[in-house]
Amino acid sequence: GQNIDQPTEMTATEGAIVQINCTYQTSGFNGLFWYQQHAGEAPTFLSYNVLDGLEEKGRFSSFLSRSKGYSYLLLKELQMKDSASYLCALDNYGQNFVFGPGTRLSVLP
């Protein structure tokens, strides 16, 4: 099976940088996704890592290390609208996607 762990909650200040970690145990996967989910809404895609290393997309960056079973999402210049849950998910070669429990981020003024 697969197991994914994320911190339950994090708090950060507007304008700061925050790193949300995701650790996993799996026998194999195609890639790792990060999704954002605002309260009461559907998840929306943020990033996808197939290879080890950093993928940058504006204020958001995602990192993957397959050898360490570890990924993180880095959010820079935090804004109030970034208050949301952040979900990491393993892509099992397209057949299904296994999600972690999610990290609820609160951005304070």
Place this chain on the structure above:
Amino acid sequence: DAGITQSPRHKVTETGTPVTLRCHQTENHRYMYWYRQDPGHGLRLIHYSYGVKDTDKGEVSDGYSVSRSKTEDFLLTLESATSSQTSVYFCAAGTGGGTGELFFGEGSRLTVL
């Protein structure tokens, strides 16, 4: 994503009654999925489909069945609803692996009394 709609969006029912949730997509995605989301558990896969009439079980499939008779529609049925099935249900669709992301419907909130 505006291309995926779920119905009903909210439903209250009683234990033992059958319930069907519908997911409709307009983007011709091959793969469709049903997830449930509960506090502390994140999104858990119930069933998924990789084509018309091709479905498979996910992590929490007990008590649920699915059908996909057309590419655009994926139905989730609770034959006899139980209180443990009170949850928010999300449908998703996608092209599969590689860089194919998932597109989610708006969710259906089901309460079983």
